[in-house]
Amino acid sequence: GEEVAQTPKHLVRGEGQKAKLYCAPIKGHSYVFWYQQVLKNEFKFLISFQNENVFDETGMPKERFSAKCLPNSPCSLEIQATKLEDSAVYFCASSQSQGGVYNEQFFGPGTRLTVL
Amino acid sequence: GENVEQHPSTLSVQEGDSAVIKCTYSDSASNYFPWYKQELGKRPQLIIDIRSNVGEKKDQRIAVTLNKTAKHFSLHITETQPEDSAVYFCAAYAGNTPLVFGKGTRLSVIA
Numbered sequence: 001g002e003e004v005a006q007t008p009k010h011l012v013r014g015e016g017q018k019a020k021l022y023c024a025p026i027k028g029h030s031y032v033f034w035y036q037q038v039l040k041n042e043f044k045f046l047i048s049f050q051n052e053n054v055f056d057e058t059g060m061p062k063e064r065f066s067a068k069c070l071p072n073s074p075c076s077l078e079i080q081a082t083k084l085e086d087s088a089v090y091f092c093a094s095s096q097s098q099g100g101v102y103n104e105q106f107f108g109p110g111t112r113l114t115v116l
Numbered sequence: 117g118e119n120v121e122q123h124p125s126t127l128s129v130q131e132g133d134s135a136v137i138k139c140t141y142s143d144s145a146s147n148y149f150p151w152y153k154q155e156l157g158k159r160p161q162l163i164i165d166i167r168s169n170v171g172e173k174k175d176q177r178i179a180v181t182l183n184k185t186a187k188h189f190s191l192h193i194t195e196t197q198p199e200d201s202a203v204y205f206c207a208a209y210a211g212n213t214p215l216v217f218g219k220g221t222r223l224s225v226i227a
Contacts, residue, residue, distance in 0.1 A: 040219070041203055041205075041219065041220040041222075042219050042220070043160075043217040045214035045215070045216070056214055059214065091159065104150070104162050104165070105150075105162075105215060107159040107160050107161070108159060109158075109159050110159060
């Protein structure tokens with residue numbers, strides 16, 4: 001597709017429940033990025049993938065967050081045992097390549113996660 | 117790691133006036149500086165970018181300048197219009213590292 005797709009649009013979870021978000025990158029893009037945007041607008045980098053391999057996971061709170069990009073499947077971001085502070089909009093972005101020459105990251109519409 | 121500071125956090129201008137948003141970065145290895153516009157409830161969209169081998173780039177009413185020595189870059193919007201109202205983010209990229217964003221500037225253009 002020509003746009004990054006994310007599902008669901010909105011997700012509501014009780015504290016302690018699991019949340020799973022999905023992202024389909026633009027066809028032909030080999031890099032996928034996940035960002036968390038909290039109410040103050042700040043973007044926090046979580047993790048990036050080169051195809052199905054983790055490229056950079058320096059931003060991931062590893063205790064409860066995990067992510068995958070498997071062949072022929074949407075990428076996913078999973079939060080086990082959600083906390084109130086996980087409430088945010090989660091954006092996925094994809095780009096053609098990274099490393100050396102930078103290529104534009106195209107963002108998906110985001111998933112708004114609300115933890116009650 | 118890279119740190120990007122962005123100022124001001126909010127900016128109000130009269131329609132037709134110019135708006136300037138400034139960013140500084142810390143990593144001298146950064147070589148790519150994009151600017152994103154995010155309207156309320158929407159995804160960020162790239163509006164202009166500049167690479168480290170260029171000092172200035174212009175696209176109609178939008179321009180970006182880069183001073184590598186001082187490690188700062190700025191977004192200039194001329195003849196502002198109400199539809200320019202949004203949150204603008206600068207970012208820096210140092211190669212094989214995550215894109216690091218500034219904290220955003222909320223621009224309001226008053227008709």
